Amino acid sequence: MSDIMDNKTMIIIAVVAVVAVAGVAAFVVMNNGGNGGDSEGALVDKILKESECPSKSSRLWVYGNANEDDKLNDDDLTYLQGIIDGKNKTTVLADANADGKVNSDDIDFLKKLINADSKTKMKVYYVDNYHQVSAVNWPVSTIAIGFSSGAYLADLTGLLGKVAMVDDTIKTTKWVNINSKYATLPSFGWEEEPDLEAVLENKVDVYVPGYCYTITDSDTRKFFKGTSTDCMYMNTCDKDGGGDDSAKEDIDRSIVMFAYLLQGDMTKTYEYLEWHDSVIGKIKKAVSGLSDSDKKMYIMFRNAPNFVTSGQYLIAGKGNTCTYHSEIAGALVAGENAELKDVYNTLDEDAIYEIVRKYAQDGKFIIIDNENDGIRQRDNQTFDVTTPSIAKMMAQSGIEITYLSLARETCNSGLYLAETAFYLNMLYPELSAGIDYEEIFEYYFDHFVTEDLSEYVDLDGHFFINWGVM
Numbered sequence: 001m002s003d004i005m006d007n008k009t010m011i012i013i014a015v016v017a018v019v020a021v022a023g024v025a026a027f028v029v030m031n032n033g034g035n036g037g038d039s040e041g042a043l044v045d046k047i048l049k050e051s052e053c054p055s056k057s058s059r060l061w062v063y064g065n066a067n068e069d070d071k072l073n074d075d076d077l078t079y080l081q082g083i084i085d086g087k088n089k090t091t092v093l094a095d096a097n098a099d100g101k102v103n104s105d106d107i108d109f110l111k112k113l114i115n116a117d118s119k120t121k122m123k124v125y126y127v128d129n130y131h132q133v134s135a136v137n138w139p140v141s142t143i144a145i146g147f148s149s150g151a152y153l154a155d156l157t158g159l160l161g162k163v164a165m166v167d168d169t170i171k172t173t174k175w176v177n178i179n180s181k182y183a184t185l186p187s188f189g190w191e192e193e194p195d196l197e198a199v200l201e202n203k204v205d206v207y208v209p210g211y212c213y214t215i216t217d218s219d220t221r222k223f224f225k226g227t228s229t230d231c232m233y234m235n236t237c238d239k240d241g242g243g244d245d246s247a248k249e250d251i252d253r254s255i256v257m258f259a260y261l262l263q264g265d266m267t268k269t270y271e272y273l274e275w276h277d278s279v280i281g282k283i284k285k286a287v288s289g290l291s292d293s294d295k296k297m298y299i300m301f302r303n304a305p306n307f308v309t310s311g312q313y314l315i316a317g318k319g320n321t322c323t324y325h326s327e328i329a330g331a332l333v334a335g336e337n338a339e340l341k342d343v344y345n346t347l348d349e350d351a352i353y354e355i356v357r358k359y360a361q362d363g364k365f366i367i368i369d370n371e372n373d374g375i376r377q378r379d380n381q382t383f384d385v386t387t388p389s390i391a392k393m394m395a396q397s398g399i400e401i402t403y404l405s406l407a408r409e410t411c412n413s414g415l416y417l418a419e420t421a422f423y424l425n426m427l428y429p430e431l432s433a434g435i436d437y438e439e440i441f442e443y444y445f446d447h448f449v450t451e452d453l454s455e456y457v458d459l460d461g462h463f464f465i466n467w468g469v470m
Contacts, residue, residue, distance in 0.1 A: 040098065040099050040105075043099070046132070047132045049131075054093050055092075059256045059273070060253075061093065062093065062260060063096050064109065064124075066096070079094070080106060084104065084107070116138060118139050119139060121138065121139065123136070124137075126257060128232065129234060129249060130248070136206060137205070140261075142163075142203070143163055144164060144206070144208065145170075146167035146208070146211075147191060147237055147412070148169075148175055148210070148409035149412045151179070152412075154179075155179055156413075156448045157259035157264035158259070158268050159258075159262055159264040162262065164185065167189065167191055168190050174375050177375065177453065177456050178451075179451055188207075191209060196220065200228070205230065206261075206262060207220075235249070249324075252276055272414060275443070276414070279417045279421070279440060280328065280417065283329055284328060286424060286432055292332075297331070297361060298334060298367065298368055299316075299365075300315065301316075301367070301369045301370065302316050302320075304371055304389060304390070305390055311348055313349075313352065314345070315352070316333070316343070317336050318340060318342065325416050328420050329420050329427065331427050334356075339351065339355050352394070356394065360399045363400055365400070367390060367394065369383070369406075370406055371383075372407075372409075373409075374408070375453070377456070377462050383461070387465070391467075401469065401470065403467035403468070403470050404426055404467065405464065407463045410464075418437045421436065438459060441463065
């Protein structure tokens with residue numbers, strides 16, 4: 001009898017132990033995501049799967065933004081306390097100190113983050129464009145920026161005073177005129193081969209590449225790791241087509257995070273965001289009634305044919321930043337799931353003809369030349385040379401083709417609103433009442449740049465052209 005009781009007792013104890021362990025495990029999973037880590041910043045360098053990322057509706061992927069909206073403030077303290085009290089759902093960004101757990105330590109960290117000023121020394125944790133958990137040291141006093149995306153963003157987000165270095169694509173082109181300060185600054189070389197030693201020598205706090213360049217970005221991370229300079233991949237420029245690890249671009253999210261993480265002008269940044277949401281909302285509403293069969297198709301050249309001697313042409317395809325923007329305006333890239341399935345596609349003339357013939361609707365088609373021009377205005381790539389050369393190449397297609405041109409810098413900056421409206425105005429003029437890409441373009445330069453750029457901003461000559469049928 002006692003043996004039976006002992007066995008029952010042992011079974012009960014074992015069950016209780018299993019339940020207790022399971023409870024602890026459930027608590028760890030809920031509060032830690034099963035990722036491990038027991039100290040501040042333990043999650044740094046972790047690459048998040050899509051399912052592990054913060055809410056896609058959020059444009060502030062900064063740890064501490066507990067309610068995962070677009071701002072980090074006292075509302076996040078309230079929400080975080082609700083998580084700890086068991087009243088609110090646990091979110092990815094609730095783990096303010098990025099240690100893998102959500103608890104009272106995050107309350108203390110978040111209070112410091114919310115009350116931080118220009119002298120507060122602390123690490124701020126975030127998810128970058130590679131979906132990698134990263135950190136930036138506050139305060140940020142100096143930054144290095146590159147490409148048109150960096151030049152535009154520093155102005156838009158009130159960070160001009162912190163720019164200490166620029167790249168050669170800014171220094172050696174008319175992009176240097178986006179702000180007069182840029183001409184006075186040292187360069188860190190070209191984006192693909194940056195002089196990272198020079199960035200360290202200039203004691204720059206944060207190096208922000210102009211665009212994500214998968215081939216070298218991992219090496220750049222390693223170079224700066226453990227140094228006094230942070231490397232921050234929050235870019236608005238399109239992907240380089242480097243494979244599965246290429247950056248996941250979200251321009252409006254990048255703009256907000258660029259401003260927040262580098263301690264810019266958040267008032268100006270949120271003014272842009274409010275305007276952005278209004279414009280994009282109108283465009284989405286305008287095309288909301290289009291069925292897939294109603295949507296017009298196009299292909300986009302990324303390299304002008306007359307500058308390619310091999311007979312091969314670079315065509316934008318699925319996953320390219322510009323294709324995302326055109327989709328907002330109800331346009332479709334022809335063959336993106338077959339012939340143009342890559343971000344960049346190298347095709348010969350016969351392949352291009354075949355795409356046009358296959359996807360032309362009602363005997364009509366649209367071809368867009370998306371080249372490096374805009375404010376840069378490089379003499380050997382002006383619109384009056386490149387688009388006619390494409391038309392000449394396609395002259396034997398037997399299909400009525402409408403030609404458009406747009407500057408690449410529009411899709412790599414806050415100007416992408418004008419780019420998206422341009423697609424709408426050109427492809428669906430009957431749907432775009434009250435939405436004018438020229439007005440949007442002018443509004444941006446009136447409100448989100450510091451200096452008068454009218455001398456360099458030629459909308460019809462270097463940013464957008466409707467060539468009509470050629």
